[in-house]
Amino acid sequence: MKNNFKRFFSSGLGQLTIPIISICLLIIFNLIRDPSFFSISIAHNNDGNMVLAGNLISIINGASELAILAMGMTLVTAACGGQDISVGAAAAIAGSVFVKIIKMCMFDFNSDIKAGYIILAFLAACVVAMLFGAFNGTLVAVFKIQPMIATLILFTCGRSIAYWINGGATPTVSSPIITAIGGFIPGVPIPTPVIIVVVMAVLFKLLFHFTSLELFTQSVGINGNAARLNGINSTFIKLLSFIILGICVAVAGTIGVSRLGLINHETLLIDIEMDTILAVAIGGNSLGGGKFKIGGSILGAYVIQMLTITLYAMKVSSTDVKAYKAVVIILLVVIGSPVVKKYFGRMVSKAKANRSEKKAKGAVE
Amino acid sequence: MKKFGALLLVGVLALSFALTGCGAGGKSGKIKVGVVNNPPSESGYREANVKDMEAVFSAENGYELKTAYSLKNDEQLQAAQGFITEGVDYLLISAAETTGWDEVLKKAKEAGIKVYLFDRMIDVDESLYEAAVVSDMAKEGDTAVNWLLDQKLDEYNVIHIQGAMGSDAQIGRTGALDAQFAAGTMNKVVQQTATWDEAEAKKIVESVINSGEDFNVIYAENDGMAKGAVAALDEAGITHGVGGKVIVMGFDCNKWALRELLAQKWNYDGQCSPFQAQIISDLIQGKTTASSKKIINEEKGFDATTLTQADIDTYGLGE
Numbered sequence: 001m002k003n004n005f006k007r008f009f010s011s012g013l014g015q016l017t018i019p020i021i022s023i024c025l026l027i028i029f030n031l032i033r034d035p036s037f038f039s040i041s042i043a044h045n046n047d048g049n050m051v052l053a054g055n056l057i058s059i060i061n062g063a064s065e066l067a068i069l070a071m072g073m074t075l076v077t078a079a080c081g082g083q084d085i086s087v088g089a090a091a092a093i094a095g096s097v098f099v100k101i102i103k104m105c106m107f108d109f110n111s112d113i114k115a116g117y118i119i120l121a122f123l124a125a126c127v128v129a130m131l132f133g134a135f136n137g138t139l140v141a142v143f144k145i146q147p148m149i150a151t152l153i154l155f156t157c158g159r160s161i162a163y164w165i166n167g168g169a170t171p172t173v174s175s176p177i178i179t180a181i182g183g184f185i186p187g188v189p190i191p192t193p194v195i196i197v198v199v200m201a202v203l204f205k206l207l208f209h210f211t212s213l214e215l216f217t218q219s220v221g222i223n224g225n226a227a228r229l230n231g232i233n234s235t236f237i238k239l240l241s242f243i244i245l246g247i248c249v250a251v252a253g254t255i256g257v258s259r260l261g262l263i264n265h266e267t268l269l270i271d272i273e274m275d276t277i278l279a280v281a282i283g284g285n286s287l288g289g290g291k292f293k294i295g296g297s298i299l300g301a302y303v304i305q306m307l308t309i310t311l312y313a314m315k316v317s318s319t320d321v322k323a324y325k326a327v328v329i330i331l332l333v334v335i336g337s338p339v340v341k342k343y344f345g346r347m348v349s350k351a352k353a354n355r356s357e358k359k360a361k362g363a364v365e
Numbered sequence: 366m367k368k369f370g371a372l373l374l375v376g377v378l379a380l381s382f383a384l385t386g387c388g389a390g391g392k393s394g395k396i397k398v399g400v401v402n403n404p405p406s407e408s409g410y411r412e413a414n415v416k417d418m419e420a421v422f423s424a425e426n427g428y429e430l431k432t433a434y435s436l437k438n439d440e441q442l443q444a445a446q447g448f449i450t451e452g453v454d455y456l457l458i459s460a461a462e463t464t465g466w467d468e469v470l471k472k473a474k475e476a477g478i479k480v481y482l483f484d485r486m487i488d489v490d491e492s493l494y495e496a497a498v499v500s501d502m503a504k505e506g507d508t509a510v511n512w513l514l515d516q517k518l519d520e521y522n523v524i525h526i527q528g529a530m531g532s533d534a535q536i537g538r539t540g541a542l543d544a545q546f547a548a549g550t551m552n553k554v555v556q557q558t559a560t561w562d563e564a565e566a567k568k569i570v571e572s573v574i575n576s577g578e579d580f581n582v583i584y585a586e587n588d589g590m591a592k593g594a595v596a597a598l599d600e601a602g603i604t605h606g607v608g609g610k611v612i613v614m615g616f617d618c619n620k621w622a623l624r625e626l627l628a629q630k631w632n633y634d635g636q637c638s639p640f641q642a643q644i645i646s647d648l649i650q651g652k653t654t655a656s657s658k659k660i661i662n663e664e665k666g667f668d669a670t671t672l673t674q675a676d677i678d679t680y681g682l683g684e
Contacts, residue, residue, distance in 0.1 A: 036577070046599040053601055055575045062568060169409055169683045170589065172621040183600060260563050260596050262621075264589055267562040312572035318557045318565065319530060 015284035015291075018336040019299035022282065026306050030313075037313060045184060047176075052189045055309055063305035064193035065091075065252040065269060068200050070279035070297035072241075072248030077280050078221045079241040080140055081289030082147025087249055088272040089158020090132050092265045094125040094253035096165040099263040101125075102173050113175035126250040132158075133246025134239065141238035155273070162265035170264045173257075182258030193255045197298070200251065204294055217241065221289030275304055282332055303332075395429040396649065398422050399448030400457045401441050404434040409619055409683035414459075414484065414639035421642035428646075438462040445469045449476055455649055459484040470494065481648070483641040486659075496648060496655040498641040500662050502537020508666045509614060509635045510541040513582065514550070516612065521551035522579055526566045526594060527558040528586040534637070538586045538616060554580045559590050566593030574601045582612045588622035591615030591631065606630040607669050618667065620681030626669040627677065636664040636680060 030037040040054035069087050076084050101121035102113060132154060139150035185192055208214040219227040220234040228234050256269050281287055282303050283296025307328055311321045334340060400422070405415040415434075422428040431453065433444030438461040448456055449472055456478050460466060463486065470493040473480050482497035513521070525542055528535035535558070545551040555573050559565035566585060573580060574597060583598075583605075585591035591613055598605050598613075605611040607629035615622055616635040625631045641662055647653045667676060 044602045046602055046604065051600065051602075053575070055572075058568075058571050058575060062571075163406065167406060169412070170619070171684060172592075183596075256564065260567070260592055262563060262589065262592055264563060267560075267564070267589070269564075270562060308568075309572065312568065313576060315555065318559065318569065 015293050016296050016299065017341075018284050018332060019282055019296055019303055021335075022303045022332050023299065023306065026303070026310060030310055033314070037310075042189065047179070047184075047186065049184050049186050050189050051184050051191075055313060057191065059302060059305045059309050060194050061191040062309065063301045064191075064197050065255055066272060066275055066279060066305065067197050067298045067301040068248050068252045068255075069245075069272060069276045070283070070301045071200060071204055071294050072245030073276045073280050074283070074285055074292050074294050074297040075217060075241040076147070076245050077277075077285060077287055078289055078292035079217045079238045080147050081221055081287075082140070083273075083277045083280070083287065084136060084151045084242065084245055085148055085273045085277070086132075086136065086151040086154035086158055087245070087252075087276055088269045089155050089162070090129055090246070090249045091253035091256060091269045091272070092159050092162035092263075093132065093165065094129040094250040095257040095263050095268050096162040096265055097128045098122060098125040098250075098254050098257055099171055099173055100165050103171060113173065113177065115177055118175075118177055118181075122250070122254055125254060126247055129250035129253070130243050130246035133242040133244075133249070137239035137242030140242065141235045159265050162263075162268075166263060166265070170262060172262045174261045178258045178261050182255060182260070193259075196251065196255060200248070201294070201298065213237075213240075218291055222291070275301075278329060279304055282329075282336070284336060395424070395427055396455065397429045397431070397451075397453040398455045398457060398649075399431045399433070399445070399451070399453035401433050401435075401445050401448070402457075402459045403436055403461060407436065410617070410637065410639050413682045414641075417640050417642045418457075421646050426646070436461055438465055442466070442469055446472070449473050449478060452476070453478060456480045457645060458482050458487070460487050463488045467493070479649075481645050483645060484639070491658045494658070496645075496658055496660050498644050498660045498662055500637055500664060502534050502637075503540050504537075504661065505616065505635050505637060505664055505666075506538040506541030508664065509538070509584070509616070509633060510545055512633055512666050512668065513584070513612070513614065514545075518581065518612075521545075521582055522554050523551050523582040523584055524554050524570060524573055524580050524594070525556040526569055526583070526585040526590045527556065528590070529560045530558050534616070535586055538635075542584055551582075554578055559593070561587055561589060563589040563593035566590035567597045570594045570597035571601075574598075574603070581610060582614070584614045586616055588615040588617045588619045588634065591622070592625075595625075595630070606632060617682065618680055619683050620677055621683070623667065623672065623677040623681045626667060626672050627674065629669050632669050633666060635666045638662050638664045638680075639682065 037055050040052055040056055042050055043053045045051045073083060073087065098121045101124045102117050105117035105120065106113060136151050136154060139145045140147050180186070181192055183192065216227070216232050216237050219230070219232060220237045224234040252269065257263050277287070279300035280297045282300035283293065283298070285292045285296055307325055308321060311324055312318070316324060400418055402415060402418070403411050405412045418432070419430065422430040431448060431451070433441070433447070435441050435444065441461055442465060445456060445458065446469055449469070456473055458480065459482070466487045466489050470480055470489055474493060480494040482494055484499060486497055486499060523542070527539055542551070546553045555569065557569045559569055570583065583591065583594045585594055595605060595613055598611060603610055605613050612633070613631040614633040614635070615631060616637060618634050618636045622631070622634050626634055644660060644662065648655060665680065
């Protein structure tokens with residue numbers, strides 16, 4: 001019991017301490033502020049489906065793209081010890097490709113949107129996003145460029161590429177299937193993006209269960225040379241992490257487009273790259289690479305979204321939201337820093353020691 | 366080394382003159398117009414703007430049109446310089462930046478070339494150009510708010526979604542509504558900027574719905590944000606459009622947005638007109654005379670109950 005408690009604060013579950021504590025704090029804060037914040041109701045949407053509604057649903061629904069990107073980003077962070085800052089731009093490209101292919105199919109076959117077109121478009125978006133991931137990965141793994149610098153290239157030009165794909169226009173696509181991807185499947189009251197997050201999380205779990213990718217990634221991240229000497233192809237592992245992130249990017253981009261049935265290359269998932277990195281950091285993962293927990297990053301994504309929705313519910317002006325977010329995040333990151341954690345760990349063990357000393361004294365007396 | 370550099374410079378200059386010289390065939394009888402504009406890929410607005418220019422200043426209408434497109438001010442300046450050397454009769458400019466144009470416009474004046482500005486103003490003395498044909502964003506806001514007042518609702522509870530703070534469009538379109546809030550004729554349920562981001566607009570409306578507050582008007586400062594807001598309404602099962610609970614208003618008149626109007630899912634869309642070419646053409650041909658240096662382009666507001674397919678074909682932007 002004692003050891004568990006100590007471990008909780010220093011290591012072990014400690015990685016999840018910060019996201020769990022911050023979610024609890026946000027829940028308590030909202031309970032005091034306005035308990036109705038948590039009310040969930042069942043409503044009928046305009047298509048006549050039963051759907052769940054409420055702030056909590058908004059949070060888990062709205063954080064979907066962020067959570068998916070955070071999963072991939074965790075892997076890249078762990079393997080390369082750096083982050084991909086081009087995910088937002090790459091998602092804009094993937095989203096543009098998705099819309100472009102659907103439009104082309106509609107034009108070529110002169111028909112309405114069919115499920116087949118959407119599957120084809122999604123696969124094309126995946127391939128394109130994986131290619132861009134491979135591009136980033138090659139720069140990082142083969143040419144040993146700092147990840148942030150390597151991905152800065154796509155960060156800078158990505159949205160321009162997205163804008164060429166659709167000729168600078170903001171085309172719309174409307175179809176019940178696309179509404180179902182970005183909103184609700186008829187008969188299912190849970191938002192589809194949330195279901196997609198669960199599916200992605202399960203896929204990652206299966207990937208780690210049936211392959212040694214998790215172990216390999218960690219060892220490459222901790223010491224690439226040592227891993228290589230032990231027969232792990234560290235270049236390949238790094239490249240692979242970027243390609244897997246590419247799939248996440250395509251999924252996130254597709255969800256983003258489907259939510260509104262519109263691609264705007266300038267605003268699709270704008271500024272998401274920093275939130276993604278933040279989600280990884282709040283999740284207790286070392287941004288220097290090595291050990292990682294994908295679950296932590298997913299929780300981190302929900303923390304960020306909960307913070308945003310809370311601020312909106314408090315009617316904080318959206319221009320100010322970023323500043324308030326920054327203040328909370330500084331607190332979270334400082335509390336999660338090794339120095340503070342160590343301090344708390346020491347406090348706890350001291351308190352324990354004191355108590356047992358007293359007990360011992362009592363026994364003597 | 367210096368000499369070599371100078372030689373190279375002269376060579377490049379000569380080459381560029383030779384190249385631009387090639388384009389200037391001595392066709393007579395037609396009015397030569399040089400247009401310096403932003404590239405059509407900039408936006409749906411620009412795409413329509415460029416197409417309109419090409420249609421109005423066509424050979425059939427008695428014009429010889431030369432165009433140069435760039436998002437960069439210095440490239441635009443060079444292009445304008447090029448047109449002056451070529452000897453166009455008229456120079457039409459939509460500048461990337463408001464500054465740096467003095468010298469070029471003075472040269473144009475010396476060469477007897479008449480300058481018209483369109484879409485965007487430039488910081489120069491008024492004597493350097495004939496007229497500027499521009500949009501008045503504040504008037505767009507007024508038109509929209511007047512339309513809203515004409516709806517004679519018992520109560521106006523407005524969700525106001527703003528564009529990027531400080532942009533011309535935001536300032537103009539916000540002003541009229543702010544005046545109503547101040548006068549107390551309309552209630553401000555929430556006023557937030559979504560910086561033209563559709564997804565952000567959806568979040569803003571979602572948070573109002575979750576708070577349980579009542580509202581019956583959504584005033585979004587562009588079409589994309591209106592679409593985001595409507596997505597939130599749809600998910601919450603709130604009716605909108607003609608005969609619905611919530612009035613939806615957007616701006617820019619994209620074709621897809623006007624189609625939403627035609628389907629009566631939205632109520633109003635305010636125009637931001639990219640069609641300045643005809644006004645300038647009339648001025649050039651002396652059909653009209655400019656009463657002042659600044660000519661405000663008449664802009665419409667479309668009501669879902671009166672909109673026709675023909676309007677969409679004529680005024681809609683994009684596809």
